[in-house]
Amino acid sequence: MPSQTENAAPYRVHWTVRMNHRNRTFSFVLLGVVLGLHMSRMDVAAWGWVLLGVQFLVYPQVAYFTAKRAKDQLAAETRNMRVDAVCFGAWMAALHFPVWIAFILFTGVSQNLMAFKGPKGFVQSVALVVAGVLPVAWFTGWAFHPATSGLVTALSISVITLYLGVVALDGHRRSMRLHEARLQVRSSEQASQRQLTEIQALHGLLKEQANRDGLTGLYNRRYLDATIERELARCEREGQQGALLMIDIDRFKQINDVHGHQVGDDVLRHTADILNERVRSSDIGCRYGGEEFLLWMPNTQAAAALDVAEDLRRSYAASPWLAQGKQVVPAMLSIGVAVFPDHASQADSLIAAADRALYQAKHEGRNRVCVARSRVQA
Structure with missing residues (x-):
């Protein structure tokens, strides 16, 4: 012992x-x-x-x-x-x-x-x-x-x-x-600073990824919910109008059924690419869910919003997706337009107005743009 x-x-x-x-x-x-x-x-x-x-x-x-x-x-x-x-x-x-x-x-x-x-x-x-x-x-x-x-x-x-x-x-x-x-301390401080920078960059990346749709790269609904009220408040404070476009791919379920979900995913990415090509840096494009997309356009009046929506619809119809580079997958867009504060002054009401306008476009035969007709009270 x-x-x-x-x-x-x-x-x-x-x-x-x-x-x-x-x-x-x-x-x-x-x-x-x-x-x-x-x-x-x-x-x-x-x-x-x-x-x-x-x-x-x-x-x-x-x-x-x-x-x-x-x-x-x-x-x-x-x-x-x-x-x-x-x-x-x-x-x-x-x-x-x-x-x-x-x-x-x-x-x-x-x-x-x-x-x-x-x-x-x-x-x-x-x-x-x-x-x-x-x-x-x-x-x-x-x-x-x-x-x-x-x-x-x-x-x-x-x-x-x-x-x-x-x-x-x-x-x-x-x-x-x-x-x-001292050299070791300085080296350790530099290494710690590099690690902190990397952590901050990773945190920013993770935060960005948390706000992005994994398939299309557009902002997701979570980001929209956190942003839209702030955007409306800014428009109200600055005395500006703003337009909300609710966009839906016509007969998307049929595309999935006929061509498969992989092609369906490709069509969704193709839609996001066209949306990104035709929006301003101040606009916010989101995948709202499924085949629905939402585009918020600050400082935009109804006439300008209607022009943008028609341009999107025509451009989309003129550029069908080629599955595997050879098979044409025709797809059309129906778009509903609502304007702040003409049709609603709160986020939920504005989205509901754009959704009703989209439903109207679907009801009238699809592949068209409709503007909300009446104000929805908050």
């Missing part, structure tokens, strides 16, 4: 803690070497060497261990950097402020705190270094020995150069990762 330790989730160490652990581990070793070389020229007690080992070899691991197990790892690492500043101030005072050593110690802690705290970090680093300096200087006495040997000076310059190079390299890597992340 797996132990609780095996089941425990691994620590997710904050990137700041990992980076500072790496930098602190290697830079502290180099600093320990520099300080050790300088201390070798001084009369240092054994406990001083112990402190040097603890500070520059043991402390970096302890700082990492405490930070990675802290609830707030970034806050814990910030405390570690402040401890670094206090300890470095103490070492400056203990060694009597050798210039190059003091320079690299202060530069290291100030750069770290400034990287995460900005200008405030520099002020904190000065205050914390002073806080480390004062008790040690009070205990050991104030003394200034700024000189360092040529070897210590050269190592100090090398250490600070290497440290600044590492800091710059880390900054470069973070900048490149940030740049790549």
Whole structure:
């Protein structure tokens, strides 16, 4: 059975803690070497060497261990950097402020705190270094020995150069990762925008398909029902007339019975094509149901509507459908015309008036146009 330790989730160490652990581990070793070389020229007690080992070899691991197990790892690492500043101030005072050593110690802690705290970090680093300096200087006495040997000076310059190079390299890597992340975000945004555009286009297509008759491509009755009241209201608002043509294919059932439903469908498509060829862009042609079609013509008076209806009827009679390219399928149109507001002022009443006119055309022998005779009250 797996132990609780095996089941425990691994620590997710904050990137700041990992980076500072790496930098602190290697830079502290180099600093320990520099300080050790300088201390070798001084009369240092054994406990001083112990402190040097603890500070520059043991402390970096302890700082990492405490930070990675802290609830707030970034806050814990910030405390570690402040401890670094206090300890470095103490070492400056203990060694009597050798210039190059003091320079690299202060530069290291100030750069770290400034990287995460900005200008405030520099002020904190000065205050914390002073806080480390004062008790040690009070205990050991104030003394200034700024000189360092040529070897210590050269190592100090090398250490600070290497440290600044590492800091710059880390900054470069973070900048490149940030740049790549921004590119990925931009790419994702562009992909999302493309998907949104495609979805909107598909939505528009589906909406258009929902309003179209699948066989003829004309608008369907659903679209007519949603549009006609708005069209009548616009005509009334602008003081215009409008004409409604109810169109029916004569003896369409006979066409289906004699030639088959496939030919019947072809005749319906042929009818829609002729209708589309002879209407204005502002007109609305619909398949009303079965072999019935409806044409709404805004800003159209009765005489003009009658001319359009007669032109449709004649054109249709003059262009019979050729089944399979050779068999003539004769077909005629009967058309009823109703005009807004002359025959009705409401959609249902106007359609009923056009339907009665169509019935009259059928009753009088088909293949003709009839205009509604009397107003139907809404």
